[in-house]
Amino acid sequence: MSTSRDAQLTARAAKVIPNGMWGHMATRSITAGYPQFFQSAQGCRVTDVDGREFIDFMCAWGPNVLGYQNERVDQAALAQLARVDSGNGPTEALVELAELLVSTLDNAAWAMLQKNGSDATTVCVTVARAATQRRKLVVVRGAYHGAVPWCSPSLVGVTAEDRAHILYCEWNDPASLEAAVAEAGDDLAGIMITAFRHDLGRDQEMPTVEFLSTARALCDKKDALLILDDVRAGFRLDVRGSWAAYGVSPDLAAYSKAIANGWPLAAVVGSERAREGAGKIFTTGSFWYGAASHAAAIETIKILRDTDALAHTFRMGDRFRAGLDRVTAVHGLKLRQTGPSVMPMVLFEGDADLKIGNAFCLAALNHGVYLHPKHNMFLSAAHTEADIDQALAAAELALQDIARAGVIKG
Amino acid sequence: MSTSRDAQLTARAAKVIPNGMWGHMATRSITAGYPQFFQSAQGCRVTDVDGREFIDFMCAWGPNVLGYQNERVDQAALAQLARVDSGNGPTEALVELAELLVSTLDNAAWAMLQKNGSDATTVCVTVARAATQRRKLVVVRGAYHGAVPWCSPSLVGVTAEDRAHILYCEWNDPASLEAAVAEAGDDLAGIMITAFRHDLGRDQEMPTVEFLSTARALCDKKDALLILDDVRAGFRLDVRGSWAAYGVSPDLAAYSKAIANGWPLAAVVGSERAREGAGKIFTTGSFWYGAASHAAAIETIKILRDTDALAHTFRMGDRFRAGLDRVTAVHGLKLRQTGPSVMPMVLFEGDADLKIGNAFCLAALNHGVYLHPKHNMFLSAAHTEADIDQALAAAELALQDIARAGVIKG
Structure with a gap:
């Protein structure tokens, strides 16, 4: 039985909220394993109620354009x-x-x-x-x-x-x-x-x-x-x-x-x-x-x-997009990256059931990056080159994890 | 030509907002002469952009139940x-x-x-x-x-x-x-x-x-x-x-x-x-x-x-209601006071066109009390006996003003 704070709050929520949560922030609709509850946010990072910090690529599903706590x-x-x-x-x-x-x-x-x-x-x-x-x-x-x-x-x-x-x-x-x-x-x-x-x-x-x-x-x-x-x-x-x-x-x-x-x-x-x-x-x-x-x-x-905020964010989006192509190609995978790079949709070619996408996003979570497998994501002006590069390094590790698990090739 | 801050902002608003303001806070729907713009609020008092402070009986049209800036x-x-x-x-x-x-x-x-x-x-x-x-x-x-x-x-x-x-x-x-x-x-x-x-x-x-x-x-x-x-x-x-x-x-x-x-x-x-x-x-x-x-x-x-907040507010509402009956009776007027005393509707008997109500509320504004002639009003827990009594004293002065202007009897 899980004793994480997220599991505790989820159990409490199930009693007093229909289905435990409503609407687009009910994280069960992403894929099982995403945290539901958060405790803080700063810049381009969010921290869940169990103290896990993530480089964030959802930006509160859109509102955060300059960075949390600007x-x-x-x-x-x-x-x-x-x-x-x-x-x-x-x-x-x-x-x-x-x-x-x-x-x-x-x-x-x-x-x-x-x-x-x-x-x-x-x-x-x-x-x-x-x-x-x-x-x-x-x-x-x-x-x-x-x-x-x-x-x-x-x-x-x-x-x-x-x-x-x-x-x-x-x-x-x-x-x-x-x-x-x-x-x-x-x-x-x-x-x-x-x-x-x-x-x-x-x-x-x-x-x-x-x-x-x-x-x-x-x-x-x-x-x-x-x-x-x-x-x-x-x-x-x-x-x-x-x-x-x-x-x-x-x-x-x-x-x-x-x-x-x-x-x-x-x-x-x-x-x-x-x-x-x-x-x-x-x-x-x-x-x-x-x-x-x-x-x-x-x-x-x-x-x-x-200011340069939007142009900077596009540069970060382009850098993230190019980096994702690079790290996935190592595994012989092709991405379908669409939409503006500051609001990127990232799908894996030949992954209609999202088996790869879900596994990849969950593995990325474990390496400190919050992605979404099927909704457009969002970058903010608070993302730096170092954040993007750290997220890409985490993506590499996530791909290695799901290769080891047999979801993709090594 | 008015050079009040409210008039200046109203003129600016007329250019960039259809009709100058929308919805329930378009004060033209109360009666001409109400300020449209405010600069601060504290406790049971609001201050308009021209620095006029009012004892407030609208409570932001309902949201303020404990007092502004609780x-x-x-x-x-x-x-x-x-x-x-x-x-x-x-x-x-x-x-x-x-x-x-x-x-x-x-x-x-x-x-x-x-x-x-x-x-x-x-x-x-x-x-x-x-x-x-x-x-x-x-x-x-x-x-x-x-x-x-x-x-x-x-x-x-x-x-x-x-x-x-x-x-x-x-x-x-x-x-x-x-x-x-x-x-x-x-x-x-x-x-x-x-x-x-x-x-x-x-x-x-x-x-x-x-x-x-x-x-x-x-x-x-x-x-x-x-x-x-x-x-x-x-x-x-x-x-x-x-x-x-x-x-x-x-x-x-x-x-x-x-x-x-x-x-x-x-x-x-x-x-x-x-x-x-x-x-x-x-x-x-x-x-x-x-x-x-x-x-x-x-x-x-x-x-x-x-806490005693709601019971206190009812006591203040009852005190205001009784006081209004008292000060208007002096002028031979009868009020129709209905609804809960914390959300009082105050209408003058025989005043279908609101001629008395509008004049009274405008005169009360001049004496530092913000009332509404035809919408239920609201009290908050921040209203004290002294505030109510000050508002009633202002109401007396307002009634004397509109008596002098011939709207009601002296």
């Missing part, structure tokens, strides 16, 4: 906390943050703030419907836009009506997008597309200019709104928004995760065209005006805008 | 922040909080955590549907359950299908509840009712035992789930949940607002009967595992459970 961000938030967080109204920080989002993000004329990524995507849909007075939303099949009934990856507890006006197209397939738009007829409110295809358990795909341009042209033609769901990738690929380099501007964009380096926040920004619709809807939350997270976001975005 | 709560949260807030998984604080919710709240066998009150009510609906494999939800007409499409008080941007399975009954009217349940037929998933009737702009009403007992009996008969929406009143009336004194136990209950004294958090608790359904749904959010708010909630609930 001093500038946390000092700004703590200084704000000492004045007021939730009061009878917002503070100057809300206005300053809205101004910063508008000046930083492509095609943003205004901003509204929330707490969850699902809040932001839902507000985008509601604004699109209010602005167009139409109902249909086209999304890409399999894309994750949140965990509320209209878009949850699970249909349990969801009714057919929750998705009555959602139409589906295929990723990077302009013809299927055109077909979905045609199906919407004169009832098209908008098209929502993620920054890139970052679906679970499969190769990631960057958008083609043709796909995004088709979406933009269809929205223009139909007087509908193009919505960028940048919740997962926003403030990681490009501080101007993840489509800025493609020359395709959204009418609405949803942000969360990395926007405040781990402080809870989400945001919607929109174009002038969407402003009137946004002003008509009623959307709110008790903590959406909380100033500490606003202060954290201001500092996070300024660092990302004014 | 030292025990904030120290616990800050200590947790120094270890980890958002990491790759939750901390022990999540388990401890779930255990505390289960041991404190009536009929709670398990807990799940979120960020918004709307998250919690939506999770309750989803769990009820998953547990029963049915679709219909009965709610009370006009009740506020959040600001997402299935329950928002606005229909702008909302489709008919978002509410396809919502049925309505009247408050404290068992016959109308029975009729709505009959209409649901064999498709009833649940009945959702707020702690008491706390609708905007009207007399508040406590539930009758008959109404709650009827709801309980109908859910038992139909094998559906009874849901308490305790988002606004939870941890204010009774630490065991707002229906505990009525002897009616919900199957599911939603909490937020006061649960962590201003730190962003929401929670759903449920009975054994609802556990399996809760374990089947997929619900999550990037920041729902954030440990700082969990630590704040643990401390908040322990203070409420172990």
Whole structure:
């Protein structure tokens, strides 16, 4: 019987939480053997409740973009906390943050703030419907836009009506997008597309200019709104928004995760065209005006805008990617490494059942590296060359372990 | 032209936020003249951006139950922040909080955590549907359950299908509840009712035992789930949940607002009967595992459970209520004071257009008291007798002001 702290907490949790844990942080969904509970985090390292420290490649599943406990961000938030967080109204920080989002993000004329990524995507849909007075939303099949009934990856507890006006197209397939738009007829409110295809358990795909341009042209033609769901990738690929380099501007964009380096926040920004619709809807939350997270976001975005942080993170991602190819090739293995190197998906060729991937990630855990076998990972600006090289050395040891165990060749 | 800081920020906000502000904290919806922006809060006092300090009777619209900047709560949260807030998984604080919710709240066998009150009510609906494999939800007409499409008080941007399975009954009217349940037929998933009737702009009403007992009996008969929406009143009336004194136990209950004294958090608790359904749904959010708010909630609930805080707040509410009756009677006015005294609704008799109420509240602002003319207000444990008496003295001056202005008799 295990007497680890993690096992003890897991047993306690099983009594007072359905299934012991809910949602994306239920680590049983990664593969058996991952720790569920953590005690601390600093820079690019996380420590579980049994005191095992890992070089982290999940970054809290996205929020940590500058490194855990970033001093500038946390000092700004703590200084704000000492004045007021939730009061009878917002503070100057809300206005300053809205101004910063508008000046930083492509095609943003205004901003509204929330707490969850699902809040932001839902507000985008509601604004699109209010602005167009139409109902249909086209999304890409399999894309994750949140965990509320209209878009949850699970249909349990969801009714057919929750998705009555959602139409589906295929990723990077302009013809299927055109077909979905045609199906919407004169009832098209908008098209929502993620920054890139970052679906679970499969190769990631960057958008083609043709796909995004088709979406933009269809929205223009139909007087509908193009919505960028940048919740997962926003403030990681490009501080101007993840489509800025493609020359395709959204009418609405949803942000969360990395926007405040781990402080809870989400945001919607929109174009002038969407402003009137946004002003008509009623959307709110008790903590959406909380100033500490606003202060954290201001500092996070300024660092990302004014420093080398993102470029550095890409260099670290590229170094990690090249190193993984190198250490796996020694064992005659080929990797499928897809997506931006700062949000890498790493799958083993010919490993559909993830037998190799799961074994490799578990072995890497034992050597002090926290990876994910089937979800895109995340790097932060706190990763140094030394961290990457240490992680690669651990990966080599992990590969040797699973070779000895007969999972791969020696 | 106004050169107040509030006016300056309001002008800046108008450029970068649709309508200048969204949601319940857009103070234009109170009445013209309320400050929009605040700079600090401490105890039972808030200070706007122009340095005007007010004795506060809104408590951040609910979250502040112990007083702003409560030292025990904030120290616990800050200590947790120094270890980890958002990491790759939750901390022990999540388990401890779930255990505390289960041991404190009536009929709670398990807990799940979120960020918004709307998250919690939506999770309750989803769990009820998953547990029963049915679709219909009965709610009370006009009740506020959040600001997402299935329950928002606005229909702008909302489709008919978002509410396809919502049925309505009247408050404290068992016959109308029975009729709505009959209409649901064999498709009833649940009945959702707020702690008491706390609708905007009207007399508040406590539930009758008959109404709650009827709801309980109908859910038992139909094998559906009874849901308490305790988002606004939870941890204010009774630490065991707002229906505990009525002897009616919900199957599911939603909490937020006061649960962590201003730190962003929401929670759903449920009975054994609802556990399996809760374990089947997929619900999550990037920041729902954030440990700082969990630590704040643990401390908040322990203070409420172990100290005189709530009883003290009721004494202060009763003192305020009696004092308001006294000072308004001098002017020949009669008040309609309804709801729990710690969440008081104060309306003037014969003031349907709120001409007196608005003028009185604006005059009270000028004398350093922040009231609301048409929404239930909130007291906190930080209100002392001296604060209440000072607020009543200010109310007297405010009444004299509006008498001089001819709004009421002298």
